Amino acid sequence: xxxxxxxxxxxxxxxxxxxxxxxxxxxxxxxxxxxxxxxxxxxxxxxxxxxxxxxxxxxxxxxxxxxxxxxxxxxxxxxxxxxxxxxxxxxxxxxxxxxxxxxxxxxxxxxxxxxxxxxxxxxxxxxxxxxxxxxxxxxxxxxxxxxxxxxxxxxxxxxxxxxxxxxxxxxxxxxxxxxxxxxxxxxxxxxxxxxxxxxxxxxxxxxxxxxxxxxxxxxxxxxxxxxxxxxxxxxxxxxxxxxxxxxxxxxxxxxxxxxxxxxxxxxxxxxxxxxxxxxxxxxxxxxxxxxxxxxxxxxxxxxxxxxxxxxxxxxxxxxxxxxxxxxxxxxxxxxxxxxxxxxxxxxxxxxxxxxxxxxxxxxxxxxxxxxxxxxxxxxxxxxxxxxxxxxxxxxxxxxxxxxx
Ligand code: HGY
Ligand code: MN
Ligand code: MN
Numbered sequence: 593x594x595x596x597x598x599x600x601x602x603x604x605x606x607x608x609x610x611x612x613x614x615x616x617x618x619x620x621x622x623x624x625x626x627x628x629x630x631x632x633x634x635x636x637x638x639x640x641x642x643x644x645x646x647x648x649x650x651x652x653x654x655x656x657x658x659x660x661x662x663x664x665x666x667x668x669x670x671x672x673x674x675x676x677x678x679x680x681x682x683x684x685x686x687x688x689x690x691x692x693x694x695x696x697x698x699x700x701x702x703x704x705x706x707x708x709x710x711x712x713x714x715x716x717x718x719x720x721x722x723x724x725x726x727x728x729x730x731x732x733x734x735x736x737x738x739x740x741x742x743x744x745x746x747x748x749x750x751x752x753x754x755x756x757x758x759x760x761x762x763x764x765x766x767x768x769x770x771x772x773x774x775x776x777x778x779x780x781x782x783x784x785x786x787x788x789x790x791x792x793x794x795x796x797x798x799x800x801x802x803x804x805x806x807x808x809x810x811x812x813x814x815x816x817x818x819x820x821x822x823x824x825x826x827x828x829x830x831x832x833x834x835x836x837x838x839x840x841x842x843x844x845x846x847x848x849x850x851x852x853x854x855x856x857x858x859x860x861x862x863x864x865x866x867x868x869x870x871x872x873x874x875x876x877x878x879x880x881x882x883x884x885x886x887x888x889x890x891x892x893x894x895x896x897x898x899x900x901x902x903x904x905x906x907x908x909x910x911x912x913x914x915x916x917x918x919x920x921x922x923x924x925x926x927x928x929x930x931x932x933x934x935x936x937x938x939x940x941x942x943x944x945x946x947x948x949x950x951x952x953x954x955x956x957x958x959x960x961x962x963x964x965x966x967x968x969x970x971x972x973x974x975x976x977x978x979x980x981x982x983x984x985x986x987x988x989x990x991x992x993x994x995x996x
Contacts, residue, residue: 613677671716679973733767799958816870
């Protein structure tokens with residue numbers, strides 16, 4: 593069976609298109625993401641891979657040894673869920689490339705020395721339940737099961753309820769140390785979410801580290817009221833405090849070179865055109881190579897939020913929703929990848945990935961594929977067909993190399 597990454601991705605190009613935002617909206621366990629999960633299972637079964645869905649909802653597609661021994665397995669994979677209005681490649685590129693890499697190896701009549709698996713992790717983006725890499729965090733025990741299960745989406749549906757609605761028993765969820773300990777190495781191929789490869793004129797890079805990153809919810813409380821009957825003096829409008837804070841973020845971040853601080857999501861309550869909001873939630877994403885600087889930037893932003901809230905007669909609370917330290921990938925594994933792919937530059941990434949969670953438990957690495965726009969989490973994210981094929985062949989080479 594021979595396919596191409598481009599043809600596999602075009603077979604899912606209609607799934608989860610977001611006509612309002614552009615791009616794709618494929619929240620975990622939505623109809624769109626469930627369609628993608630079924631697509632993956634069908635493609636894996638076409639390749640006679642042994643498919644299982646574990647009790648955390650992670651899909652595993654195995655190319656087993658004749659002996660059936662899975663000790664020291666080499667696992668590749670990524671995610672199928674997306675951010676709202678996301679691109680076509682963030683997640684699915686890694687999954688499609690893994691399927692094609694297996695096609696390449698079989699076309700060449702090659703048999704891996706150890707079991708190979710493709711893993712699909714749920715809720716990598718954290719777009720529905722608020723915590724990035726929820727599936728891999730559950731799998732490794734990086735998040736307490738009770739916290740994960742109680743997370744709710746905008747409709748108030750908990751992760752536990754939604755998981756059982758798709759046939760995953762929440763009572764069985766939690767760390768899977770037996771499976772984790774059987775993994776020899778994890779390698780995630782992902783679209784580059786930046787310009788590194790464009791400027792270095794290479795199709796594929798090796799990952800060195802993931803920037804520490806976290807998410808905080810800022811909740812501003814004020815006095816809701818009628819837009820027409822309430823004079824401007826004496827208002828306690830939380831949207832004014834929130835917007836002042838948001839406008840101040842760039843200068844706070846710029847005071848700390850290398851810091852990135854973003855508010856991409858603001859939700860006023862009740863959200864009426866002729867209504868002064870009573871409450872405003874704003875979600876803050878802060879990242880920096882040095883975790884101490886990340887927390888310094890967050891405390892500066894918190895202080896400023898309190899000042900603006902006070903000015904407006906409002907209050908503000910800040911709640912940490914997730915925090916991941918800066919992760920350096922396994923240096924021995926990375927060296928072996930560098931030996932296998934001597935042309936490939938080594939790049940850090942500012943984007944979080946399941947590989948960043950697994951890295952604390954198993955030797956992990958990443959491959960990045962050139963994105964000629966350098967833009968991600970946007971419909972403008974792109975990968976040329978030839979670079980996508982280059983990524984899959986290099987993944988195939990890496991999967992066959994003696995890299996454990
Ligand atoms: O937010 C991130 O960095 C990743 O895309 N989940
Ligand atoms: Mn991703
Ligand atoms: Mn992403």
